[in-house]
Amino acid sequence: RINGALKDCLVSxxxxxxxxxxxxxxxxLTIDNAKVVTNGPAAGIFAAEGYYAKIHNIKITNxxxxxxxxxxxxVGGICGKMTYTEIYACSADVEVxxxxxxVGGICGxxxxxxxxxxCITSGKVTGIGGAQRFAGILxxxxxxxxxxxxxxxxxxxxxxxxxxxxxxxxxxxxxxAKSKLGNQVIGCIAWNPSVVANKCRVNQYSSGAV
Numbered sequence: 001r002i003n004g005a006l007k008d009c010l011v012s013x014x015x016x017x018x019x020x021x022x023x024x025x026x027x028x029l030t031i032d033n034a035k036v037v038t039n040g041p042a043a044g045i046f047a048a049e050g051y052y053a054k055i056h057n058i059k060i061t062n063x064x065x066x067x068x069x070x071x072x073x074x075v076g077g078i079c080g081k082m083t084y085t086e087i088y089a090c091s092a093d094v095e096v097x098x099x100x101x102x103v104g105g106i107c108g109x110x111x112x113x114x115x116x117x118x119c120i121t122s123g124k125v126t127g128i129g130g131a132q133r134f135a136g137i138l139x140x141x142x143x144x145x146x147x148x149x150x151x152x153x154x155x156x157x158x159x160x161x162x163x164x165x166x167x168x169x170x171x172x173x174x175x176x177a178k179s180k181l182g183n184q185v186i187g188c189i190a191w192n193p194s195v196v197a198n199k200c201r202v203n204q205y206s207s208g209a210v
Contacts, residue, residue, distance in 0.1 A: 042080030050085035067098035102139035113145030127159025133168035140169030165190025
């Protein structure tokens, strides 16, 4: 368990954020005016990865994640990646950037029946070069049973292709015959001032409100 407050912190890491892998329960934490600079495979301002974790009531304000030298996919305002993890009742006022795919205001990518619900993001999510799958809440879901519900984003989104207000990519939906556990996006509000795919061409994913 982690709780309390962190303010005016600078974290320079090869993999992670305030902590590396979040395993267990984390709640009631405020992070203000943090800057995380990473060159690792995944990063979040709170953690690189949530693994069988429950993360709730975490508030991040006025913070930056500089992933310009990030080596792989998965960068987010809270977590870079999440596996069998639940994030809820969190907020992230952040500026997140990366040249790699799967970047979100809350999480870069999630898999294995993970969920994000009742969360709010603001700030800016920016792709460098032709990066794709950038969104206000979740960059993308990989696999079955993913849920994003009752979230709001007012973040500005800009990347090469595949930009979205809430979720950049869901690779199975509820009608998929491949799985009994479809992925769902429910009850979300995309209040983004702009969602821009600046390198989109014919026959490529472009952008959308959700």
